[in-house]
Amino acid sequence: QVQLQESGPGLVKPSGILSLTCAVSGGSFSSSYWWSWVRQPPGKGLEWIGEIYHSGTTNYNPSLKSRVTISVDKSKNQFSLKLSSLTAADTAVYFCAREMNSRVLDYWGQGTLVTVSS
């Protein structure tokens, strides 16, 4: 059974950098999957942040592209998200997920709330 677990600080200061890691267990990390980040502001809908292929190829949401970096560490079976120049609008629950070639997100982490506040 594939499991994903997000980890990282729950509180980050405005203008700072959000750094989250997603640990993947129970499955092959180097198979033909994409690995994604999705966020959900409190009381709002889902927003796709970006994705990374096991080879390192990335795609980002154009509205966040200038501030986002997604990377992968295959030796540790994990991938990471960095989001810079934070504002209160970046406060959200951040989810990591496995993405099949058809682009369906079949396995999700439980999500982690990140609050941007001084």
Add this chain to the structure above:
Amino acid sequence: QSVLTQPPSVSGAPGQRVTISCTGSSSNIGAGYDVHWYQQLPGTAPKVLIYGNNNRPSGVPDRFSGSKSGTSASLAITGLQAEDEADYYCQSYDSSLKGVFGTGTKVTVL
């Protein structure tokens, strides 16, 4: 910004049939990209209900079905049950925007 439009809410009595629409454009659904549907219960991660337009993962009741036509897709719930009360999201891919989600629909069981 969501490029896939869903109705904010739908409701129905137990046992009834409800449908949720997901309207896109020629750069996403209309371009042939698959549509997937998720159910999200409060405080939990989304769960796949339908993948590849009309396929159900094992364990998802056959009360849930999906369809796609042109630049739109739909999720139908037949025999509505109390436990179906949740938020539902469609998701696809866009040639420019890459991953895209629908605006989300809250289903209320009356």
